[in-house]
Amino acid sequence: MNLFADIREAVLAALTDLAAEGTLPQGLDYTNVAVEPPRDALHGDMATNAAMVLAKPAGAKPRDIAEALAAKLAADPRITSAEVAGPGFLNLRLDPAIWAEVTRAALAKGADYGRATLGQGIKVNVEYVSANPTGPMHVGHTRGAVFGDALASLLDFAGYDVTREYYINDGGAQVDVLARSAYERYREACGLEPEIREGLYPGDYLIPVGAALKAKYGESLLNKPEDDWLAEIRDFATEAMMEMIREDLALLGVKMDVFYSEKSLYGTGQIEAALKRLQDLGLIYEGVLEPPKGKLPEDWEEREQTLFKSSQYGDDVDRPVKKSDGSWTYFAPDIAYHWTKVERGFDMLIDVFGADHGGYVKRMKAAVAALSEGRVPLDIKLIQLVKLFKNGEPFKMSKRAGTFVTLRDVVEQAGADVTRFHMLTRKNDAPLDFDFDKVLEQSKDNPVFYVQYAHARICSVLRKAAEAGWDMSDARLAGADLSGNTHEAELALVKKIAEWPRHVEIAARANEPHRVAFFLYEIASDLHALWNRGNEEPALRFYQERNEAASSAKIALARACAVVISAGLGILGVTPAEEMR
DSSP, X not given: OOHHHHHHHHHHHHHHHHHHHTSSOTTOOOTTOOEEOXXXXXXXXXXXXXXXXXXXXXXXXXXXXXXXXXXXXXXXXXXXXXXXXXXXXXXXXXXXXXXXXXXXXXXXXXGGTTOOOTTTTOEEEEEOOOOOTTSOOBHHHHHHHHHHHHHHHHHHHTTOEEEEEEEEOOSSHHHHHHHHHHHHHHHHHTTSOOOOOTTSOOOGGGHHHHHHHHHHHTTTTTTOOHHHHHHHHHHHHHHHHHHHHHHHHHHTTOOOSEEEEGGGGTTTTHHHHHHHHHHHTTOEEEEOOOOOSSSOOTTOOSSOEEEEOGGGGTOSSOEEEEOTTSOBXXXXXXXXXXXXXXXXXXXXXXXXXXXXXXXXXXXXXXXXXXXXXXXXXXXXXXXXOEEEEETTEEOOOOTTTXXXXXXXXXXHHHOXXXXXXXXXXXXXXXXXXXXXXXXXXXXXXOHHHHHHHHHHHHHHHHHHHHHTTOOOOHHHHHTSOOTTOOSHHHHHHHHHHHHHHHHHHHHHHHTOTHHHHHHHHHHHHHHHHHHHXXXXXXXXXXXXXTOHHHHHHHHHHHHHHHHHHHHHHHHHTOOOOSSOO
């Protein structure tokens, strides 16, 4: 049951009738007609902007359209009043019996309440994390991993066919640096002093890799030229790092469907095939780019290069794909990789990048638009930095210095549930502060605790009812007489429950899982408000002493709230708490 969608359908049907009668012109576009909660709850249960968005194309006054629409909607038995407000907004009040049906729908659907068909038949690839396999994941990767995983779950909940994908950057120079760094740890395992010169990875995480190399090769690689061991150690160390990354992701509850190797694009003709595709479209040429202002990018050359006409698809300038010496730029394999996504039949692509990749957005979107000839949209979500604090002091991290804070550090101190929820308490493109003290405190100011506490409170009521020997199954509660749940605090909670399917669709359309976290805080606030009113007014308490019938009605509302909280936490990858310690 999506009450807002249902009432919107009623509004559209009424508008169609008005057009058939000649009150409105035929063929109006109703796409932007919305039905949503009013800004002020005192104005009604829902509001529609229909008259406001249709006035100009209809050549009519907004209030005239609103009044005609109000007259039509008055015939709908679910709508008790339709009042024109301001310049032409229409406020709707619903029959109180509707709210009991919302409660029953949540109980009947259970974990599926709020699931949408928005993405039915649409295959979407969500690529996230994709950290270089040169060491353990740090806190910046943590935020991207949580965001990407929650987004994938949100889209799945909204009906999309989702593939979670990790792109292993194992084809660039950084894995050669990894191999040289691992070789020094191998020398150390052989009893020699490692030479961790500048530019190598100094972290202790490579010590076990060096020991594993010693166990496999003995001392046979010592004093051999680099060409003899580089490729083999590169593969060995890369796999060791990927195993570490998989373990880190598992700690966070992240599981990928696909790990795609960049290296697999080289020497297989896939890069050539992607660029041939662009060439056939007339988008590849030989030329010399004007020097950009400011710092020169690493792929700029004064000499003639092979260029992609990305400026035809919204990029600032054309981009090099092959250097003058015939080697690929770093952009070329990324083009090929995204071409594989198009060829694999995905209808929509989403990339989750770190904020430092902001300059990469336009060229990547241009490449996908060109390769798919505009058929496959690419949405790139940038993840801003996380600032860590503990005991009032900031944590510092430096990957090359080997002193960075790892994902494992964060999860071991805060827990996976707290980490995941808190990483979604800000929009992805806004900086986020992660204070270990604050995320663990038990207060209203800590959204993780506040939402979990709401769910735990509901569970405590259900336990108390079970101890009394009462059947409080969802099926039993759905059959209770709910007509008495009419207090303003009860109505505020059930109206928030009714908003859940609408919020799922809004969040999924925008690819913004943080909206789910915000909604959960709001519904938890309404639950706590009703609980506190019960302390003052015993008739509002969920558990009514020695009164199973009255308790069933109240607990049905609480349980419907728990259904929504549990579903929302499931999208975020957080386990609902049944009790608070």
